[in-house]
Amino acid sequence: MKRILIALLAVVTLANAQNVKIKGSDTVLPLAQKEAEAYNKKGVGKVSVTGGGSGVGIACLIDGSTDIASSSRKIKMDEKLKLQDAGKKFKEVIIAKDALSIIVNPSNTVSQLTREQIEGIFTGKITNWKDVGGSDMKIVVYSRESSSGTYEFFKEFVMAKKNYTSAALNMPATGAVVQSVSQTKGAIGYVGLAYDNNGVKQLKVSYDKGKTYIMPSMATAKNKTYPIIRPLYLYYNTKDETRIKPFLDFCLSKEGQAIVEKTGYVPLD
Numbered sequence: 001m002k003r004i005l006i007a008l009l010a011v012v013t014l015a016n017a018q019n020v021k022i023k024g025s026d027t028v029l030p031l032a033q034k035e036a037e038a039y040n041k042k043g044v045g046k047v048s049v050t051g052g053g054s055g056v057g058i059a060c061l062i063d064g065s066t067d068i069a070s071s072s073r074k075i076k077m078d079e080k081l082k083l084q085d086a087g088k089k090f091k092e093v094i095i096a097k098d099a100l101s102i103i104v105n106p107s108n109t110v111s112q113l114t115r116e117q118i119e120g121i122f123t124g125k126i127t128n129w130k131d132v133g134g135s136d137m138k139i140v141v142y143s144r145e146s147s148s149g150t151y152e153f154f155k156e157f158v159m160a161k162k163n164y165t166s167a168a169l170n171m172p173a174t175g176a177v178v179q180s181v182s183q184t185k186g187a188i189g190y191v192g193l194a195y196d197n198n199g200v201k202q203l204k205v206s207y208d209k210g211k212t213y214i215m216p217s218m219a220t221a222k223n224k225t226y227p228i229i230r231p232l233y234l235y236y237n238t239k240d241e242t243r244i245k246p247f248l249d250f251c252l253s254k255e256g257q258a259i260v261e262k263t264g265y266v267p268l269d
Contacts, residue, residue: 020247022049024057024070025149026174027098027192028232032070034263035095039250047247051173054149061235062086067244069235072098072149072192089238095251097266099193099221100154100228103178103200105185110134112204112213115227118158121188124165129186142177142189145170153230154190193221194264221266229266 022032029051036047049070052060057069062082075092083090102118104110110133113121120126121139130136143164144151151170155161171177174195181187182199189200193216204213207227220226234251236244250256257267 020045020047020068020244021066022047022057022068022070022234023052023060023066024068025054025072025232026051026144027072027150027195028070028095028234030194031096031232031260031263031265034259035251035256036247038255038259039247042250045246053145053147054152055147058235061090061237062088067236067240071233071235072230073152074231074233075235090235091238091241093234093236093248093252094231094268095234095248096232096257096260096268097221097229098232099216099218099226099266100150100158100190100230101193101195101216102188102190102203102205102228103181104188104203105181105183106199106201107185108134108201110203111201112206114206114210115158116209118205119160119162122154122159122164122168123162124167127167137186140184140187141165141168142180142184142187143168143170144174144177144190145172150174150190150192157230158190158228192265193218218261218264218266232265 029049032049036049039045039047054071054073057066057071058075058079060066061069102113110129113132117126117132122141126132127139128136129139155164171180174191177189177191178195178197178200181189202216204215205227206213214220214226216226221229234248260267
């Protein structure tokens with residue numbers, strides 16, 4: 001009898017955890033993929049992950065085409081109202097933190113910028129690298145598109161809610177920003193720490209008007225000396241909690257948080 005109960009419990013657990021869809025943030029994408037890969041190997045469920053941007057993910061949660069929306073920014077009031085109008089109650093889970101890096105082409109002689117200089121560059125007030133201590137070279141601004149949570153976070157936290165320059169080249173994905181900056185001499189962009197690679201150069205950033213400049217890294221993110229850090233969110237419909245919770249618990253477990261750090265994100269503890 002005991003064996004039958006255990007077998008039934010296993011079947012119920014598998015049914016509850018099966019076929020969970022995650023859609024949304026490009027920033028969260030590599031992490032969600034690694035978490036899903038490790039979770040799927042346990043044989044207790046099947047989690048599939050796609051990107052598209054935070055706004056896209058939340059829109060899919062509203063229309064019911066995804067189970068979990070991943071987001072690199074907090075849900076907006078109008079999105080909350082749309083969920084409410086659709087009769088859906090939602091929950092928010094923070095699964096990790098992310099340091100946002102300012103990147104330039106490796107040939108650029110500039111190695112550090114103040115927040116005010118970054119704001120000037122991305123709003124279009126500063127258009128030549130010589131104005132921030134670099135060579136006489138036009139600045140080419142790369143940004144994410146407006147559906148991106150990173151776009152929203154950067155505008156609010158780094159640009160003091162000012163508008164992006166109309167000359168900014170908006171990229172559909174974070175990987176496209178990295179590739180474009182690596183191939184364009186005067187380029188500048190912003191990406192999550194986990195996306196950094198050898199094809200771009202990270203800049204030190206100052207949030208105290210040039211008194212101290214901090215390089216983005218796992219160490220400076222963990223000790224909170226690097227200033228551009230944000231939470232990463234998962235949103236889901238509360239009616240699906242029983243089916244989704246096993247995966248969420250895994251992400252927040254010691255094993256799940258080890259994956260966070262190994263993938264280049266900042267663990268919660």
